[in-house]
Amino acid sequence: MAEHEAIIERMRDSILEADDDEAVAAAEAALAAGMDPLAALEAGFSEPIRELGEAFNRLEIFLPQLVLSARTMQAGLKVLERALTTAAREAARKGVVVIGTVEGDIHDIGKTIVVAMLRSAGYEVHDLGTDVPLPQFINVAEQTHADIIGMSALLSTTMLRQRDLLELLQLKGIRDKYFVIVGGAPATQAWADSIGANAFARDAHEAVLCLNARARNVTSRA
Numbered sequence: 769m770a771e772h773e774a775i776i777e778r779m780r781d782s783i784l785e786a787d788d789d790e791a792v793a794a795a796e797a798a799l800a801a802g803m804d805p806l807a808a809l810e811a812g813f814s815e816p817i818r819e820l821g822e823a824f825n826r827l828e829i830f831l832p833q834l835v836l837s838a839r840t841m842q843a844g845l846k847v848l849e850r851a852l853t854t855a856a857r858e859a860a861r862k863g864v865v866v867i868g869t870v871e872g873d874i875h876d877i878g879k880t881i882v883v884a885m886l887r888s889a890g891y892e893v894h895d896l897g898t899d900v901p902l903p904q905f906i907n908v909a910e911q912t913h914a915d916i917i918g919m920s921a922l923l924s925t926t927m928l929r930q931r932d933l934l935e936l937l938q939l940k941g942i943r944d945k946y947f948v949i950v951g952g953a954p955a956t957q958a959w960a961d962s963i964g965a966n967a968f969a970r971d972a973h974e975a976v977l978c979l980n981a982r983a984r985n986v987t988s989r990a
């Protein structure tokens with residue numbers, strides 16, 4: 769047990785210090801020691817990344833620190849993901865999310881943080897990257913049987929694409945299949961309401977809370 773605690777400590781430190789190699793080594797050590805990959809993921813990677821997200825919101829750390837730690841987590845996560853059994857994945861799965869930065873927009877720092885936080889919270893996330901053509905959101909959502917579409921936009925010009933995607937979903941008669949969440953610096957709750965999105969989140973932490981509330985609703989209605 770002391771060995772397990774020491775490994776969790778190594779994993780936590782790797783995130784706080786944004787040390788990719790150490791995150792990979794510690795994740796491999798967790799698997800070699802026979803630890804449950806989900807439990808290790810939660811205590812070793814998810815908790816510290818959440819703590820950093822909250823510290824960033826309180827302006828206690830700078831953006832590059834959060835971005836580097838989010839990337840470190842992705843590196844360690846890859847090792848653990850390989851070990852997750854299908855059953856464990858299902859247990860952890862709260863929803864399938866297709867997310868990207870809309871076409872014409874190459875900002876990806878905030879979206880990458882949202883992706884890392886959602887993955888660490890148990891969502892299956894398909895990250896389409898940046899400058900994503902609107903039909904691609906829909907094609908991938910249909911192919912992966914997603915239930916959530918997330919769109920990031922950082923420019924007041926490209927945020928209009930969020931509205932266009934909602935219109936495209938209406939036009940195709942599949943609007944109700946998806947919970948659409950929008951975000952990015954120029955977006956607001958009023959904007960989300962005006963274009964008929966299901967939700968808006970100001971930051972990655974709020975995005976997780978919002979989608980968790982949705983997941984609880986879906987489960988209780990099932």
Ligand code: B12
Pocket residue numbers: 831867872873874875876877878879881882918919920921922923924925949950951952953954968969970971972973975
């Ligand atoms: C870094 C940056 C860049 C970098 C981007 C690097 C990268 N790989 O992303 C570079 C230098 C490339 C860049 C380019 C440009 N930029 Co720029 N950029 C910024 C800057 C300084 C920070 C953005 C950022 O990363 N913030 C930190 C992250 C953590 O915050 P965030 O992105 O808001 O994300 C959080 C939330 O919004 C939310 N969120 C984000 N996405 C999503 C998605 C969902 C689904 C949800 C729920 C939540 C969510 O959660 C995130 C995490 O908490 C902003 C200034 C600002 N205040 O935003 C300008 C800014 C966005 N840029 C701006 C401009 C104008 C440009 C350029 C047009 C400049 C130029 N003349 O070339 C180009 C655009 C190129 C293009 N076609 O996209 C303007 C936009 C003005 C406007 N309202 O339209 C801004 C506001 C600067 C300014 N004050 O003028 N930029």
